[in-house]
Amino acid sequence: SRKIIIDTDPGQDDAVAILLALASPAEIDVLGIVAVAGNVGLHHNADNARKVVELSGRTDIPVYAGCARPLRRQLVTAEHVHGDTGLNGPDLPDPAIPLQPRHGVDYIVETLMQAEPGTITLCTLGPLTNIAMALVKEPRIAGRIQEIVMMGGAYFEVGNITPAAEFNIYVDPEAADIVLRCGAPITMLPLDVTHMVQSTPARLDAIRALGNRTGAAVHAMLTFSESFDLKKYGWEGAPLHDPTVIAYLLRPELFEGRLCNVEIETASELTLGMTVADYWHVTDRPRNATFLRSADAEGFYALLTERLALLP
Ligand code: BDR
Numbered sequence: 518s519r520k521i522i523i524d525t526d527p528g529q530d531d532a533v534a535i536l537l538a539l540a541s542p543a544e545i546d547v548l549g550i551v552a553v554a555g556n557v558g559l560h561h562n563a564d565n566a567r568k569v570v571e572l573s574g575r576t577d578i579p580v581y582a583g584c585a586r587p588l589r590r591q592l593v594t595a596e597h598v599h600g601d602t603g604l605n606g607p608d609l610p611d612p613a614i615p616l617q618p619r620h621g622v623d624y625i626v627e628t629l630m631q632a633e634p635g636t637i638t639l640c641t642l643g644p645l646t647n648i649a650m651a652l653v654k655e656p657r658i659a660g661r662i663q664e665i666v667m668m669g670g671a672y673f674e675v676g677n678i679t680p681a682a683e684f685n686i687y688v689d690p691e692a693a694d695i696v697l698r699c700g701a702p703i704t705m706l707p708l709d710v711t712h713m714v715q716s717t718p719a720r721l722d723a724i725r726a727l728g729n730r731t732g733a734a735v736h737a738m739l740t741f742s743e744s745f746d747l748k749k750y751g752w753e754g755a756p757l758h759d760p761t762v763i764a765y766l767l768r769p770e771l772f773e774g775r776l777c778n779v780e781i782e783t784a785s786e787l788t789l790g791m792t793v794a795d796y797w798h799v800t801d802r803p804r805n806a807t808f809l810r811s812a813d814a815e816g817f818y819a820l821l822t823e824r825l826a827l828l829p
């Protein structure tokens with residue numbers, strides 16, 4: 518099975534992504550989870566990651582804390598979407614498993630340097646601060662990463678935090694720029710994909726109807742974070758972002774896109790954090806990322822529901 522490290526700012530949709538990965542041990546081996554500042558502060562995100570691990574029953578998964586703020590900017594958070602703890606909705610107990618003492622960035626560097634090259638995938642569900650810090654601290658990791666699969670960016674669907682930018686890229690655009698230029702294989706799941714997999718009432722009811730505690734918690738999480746999105750977009754369901762990263766590892770045929778050049782705007786005030794994807798190859802800039810553009814929503818929810826049924 519494929520070895521992954523999940524770098525995350527949970528976040529209800531991050532939590533569902535973690536659960537999907539932990540429910541799929543035949544295909545995915547989660548080596549560790551690293552929290553980063555994003556949706557809320559680092560301290561909450563590190564707590565939430567441990568709560569989710571405990572919910573899944575996989576208390577053997579080590580959880581680390583990484584960076585508490587972006588490389589050079591003030592942290593922008595999203596309590597208005599995720600609630601004051603970042604994981605409002607379900608009533609989960611305070612975590613009992615400890616946070617690992619090592620810094621999350623050191624964990625990423627050491628794990629990649631010790632493993633056979635090309636055997637570890639980084640799944641990023643939040644701002645790219647930890648991954649950029651790891652690349653700065655030990656540039657040789659770039660050649661050892663199997664793939665970076667990230668939720669981030671946008672093309673036609675443009676922005677969700679500003680008119681031009683997606684949240685994960687906007688929070689730390691300099692980090693995203695370092696990662697996009699690092700030379701490792703990269704796959705991006707932008708808003709174009711995540712807006713296609715909408716959590717409609719019927720899809721959430723099917724998850725609650727599983728009857729397990731995970732299904733109930735996922736229903737409560739997504740009902741909470743949805744209420745903001747439903748008002749904002751006026752759609753029947755809300756986008757579901759981060760679980761697409763794990764679904765892509767499990768069932769890549771559910772997604773379509775192409776390898777192209779993707780660069781990050783780091784200077785303009787108006788379009789800061791915009792992902793500029795050369796989808797039609799109008800330049801000869803290096804093709805550094807597979808930029809996905811569409812997803813099979815029915816196939817995605819069938820997979821998610823089937824896997825969540827396997828957890829306690
Ligand atoms: C991303 O921003 C966060 O709020 C979500 O968890 C997701 O990672 C979507 O733009």
Ligand code: CA
Pocket residue numbers: 525526527528530531556642643759
């Ligand atoms: Ca996230």
